[in-house]
Amino acid sequence: MSDRYDVVIVGGAVIGSAIAYYLTANPDFDGRVLVVERDPTYARSSTALSFSSIRTQFSNPINVQISQYGLEVIRDFAAMTQVGDNRPDLQFQPGGYLFLARDADQVQVMRENHAVQRACGADVVLWSRDDLAEAFPHLRVEDVALASYGRSGEGWFDNAAMMAGFRQKARAQGAEFLTDEVTGISREGDRVTSVKLASGRVIGAGMLVNATGPRAAFTARMAGLTIPVEPRKRTVFVFDCAKSPEGTARVNGGRLPLMIDAGGVFSRPEGRYFIAGCPPVQDTAVDYDDFDPRHDEFEELVWPALAARSEAFEAIKVVGQWAGHYAFNTLDHNMIVGPSPEVGNFLFANGFSGHGLQQAPAVGRGVSELILYGGFRTLDLSPLGFERIAQNRPFLERAVI
Template sequence: MSAKVVIVGGGVIGSSIAYFLRATDPTMGVTVIERDPSYARSSSALSAASIRQQFSTPLSIQMSLYGIEFLRDIGERLAVDGHKPSIDLHEGGYLFLATPSGEATLRENHALQTRLGADIALLAPDVLKQKFPWLNVDDIAAGAYGVSGEGWFDGYGLVQALRKKAQALGARYVAADVNGVELDGRKVTHVLASNGERYACDTLVNAAGAWARRVAEMMGIDIPVYARRRSIFNVSSPARLANSPLLIDPTGVYFRPEGTTYITGTSPGEANDPNDLPLDEVDHTLFDEVIWPTLAHRVPGFEALRVEHCWSGYYEYNVFDHNAIIGYHPAIENCVFANGYSGHGLQQGPATGRGVSELIIGGKYASLDLSSLSWDRVLENRPIVEKNVV
């Protein structure tokens, strides 16, 4: 083995990095330490699993453009022994709605997205009503609709496909927690696992998702990433919404089809969004007081709704600016961070895996420059402002 890389976290970010490392350099030793190989509490498996290009920053758009390219070709890319995985990718599009107060921002974002190659249509209220006759557009000034390249998929299936392909390429997965690290000056030399083993490493990757903060603290680093609970509700309704996209209401409430039912949710207000809430609880008050009234207003047919199932998952939430932190920290010269995706990890996982593998193997980004997501902006207090936070 030419080098040893230890990745903490085997979700979509960690497994994507493992896959790209071994696919690029088969001589590299790659060990992934994953505390929960069932992924029962993994953000990757518990999310609403969607992809969009409708961001307001160029890099996020470009990362997701690569993401959809990767997902479309997943059967060929991640085939193992002739078996081609499927993630049931459905390009049903996002539909961002704007009231008059948000129309200028929507148009500005649309101009940037289309300039970078995203297939987004800007629709007037009458066109929206014609295309989606079940939609209430009385208070809507415009909508931005992903004609192609946006939609939803099987998040758990993506994680499993990446993991199995990485293993087939020679990456080793260890079912354990990380209890600590050994340091020699500004370098991590070993990772200490709960199975009693010490794993030597030339490079450590922190891809621990909602638990990234704990791993960073082992190296004396304060990362502004916290576990923020998000509740998701699967609802049924007698309403049948033809050609329903993943709709983002101006309030932030979203819904999308899931077979004959719908998945819906929203982020709570900052005052009601503490860190590390238990995952085995669901915010039913948020549904009753915010989500359901909003859905009934936007889609009159949703006045009759029934919650069939609900669950909670964690956002690995970057409280600094809601964008990922990717790259080395100046205090530790051989640790790469890939944390804080704030709900965008599944769609930005392929671009992250490719970029981090380039950084580790070649010392720089070769395909898409992710350097604007580095620690520099955090340490220098230069937040990236993303206007389309969901």
């Protein structure tokens, strides 16, 4: 293995693998790509611990368009990433998202978001209380003032299969993947020159991409840079119902949606079970290695909200739980993608704030365009660049779960 690469990607989960895939798939690229990943099991990556869903119900048109492209990729993924007879099956489940609003402020935000979504061509409808009760008879809707439902273009899918698909195809197209850890980044003035690995090797880098998820700030500091991204913990609970409401919907073939209650508790079907979670009351940064589930959130936050919303959720039993990390952008809850103004060959692909899996296709394509052409050729992601971070100018996304 050579000790110099045109592009070194630090982090090999779904973002890093997607970038490697799009680079090596482009006939205009004839360079060499190395992806360095510290944990080949990916067991604690945000990708592996994701809620694994995609939606168009965002407040910002760029995020809507990013998800629309993501859905195109999900539908074509088996053909895109086929290697030999291996055609990754993402098992996409078109369940839709259902947002509920209770008070006047929530209704106003929902209407404003809906206008953005519809302007982008998203198949999202607003429902009255009666509409909601008709579509999902198991719900108690007396306190609901307005609902927003994605009739198509939303759902959930296999997170591990997406990551593995991008990775296997990138490798087949010539990208190299190395199990090691970047422990240092060397600069000469405004350019990164190399990375040092825990194994002791030094790898020359023409360009470096930071795709290290919740560890983004740690990686950036090695190059003398700062980024407002920190790990925020989210606990997901798997529960069984004594009397499941699955199949009772009068839309989408009876399938229940991914429901986000007005207080932030969310749930969706998962096979014979359901999974659920909520934003924590004290949402602060956690240690990089803190993956202990917050067990009390179920009894104190999740179950009371679910039981109040549906009789079917009164008698439920937790059968599993896990905790994962959001790579949380504390400035505006939006991704940071593009070069550092200080170090032109250091590219950020960070700060997805819980949306990285669904945004990986558009980001992979966009970062590859930056590397190849010095600018975006398809979807313009420039408003999500680092300049707004340096200027403390938020590009806010309000629809964060």
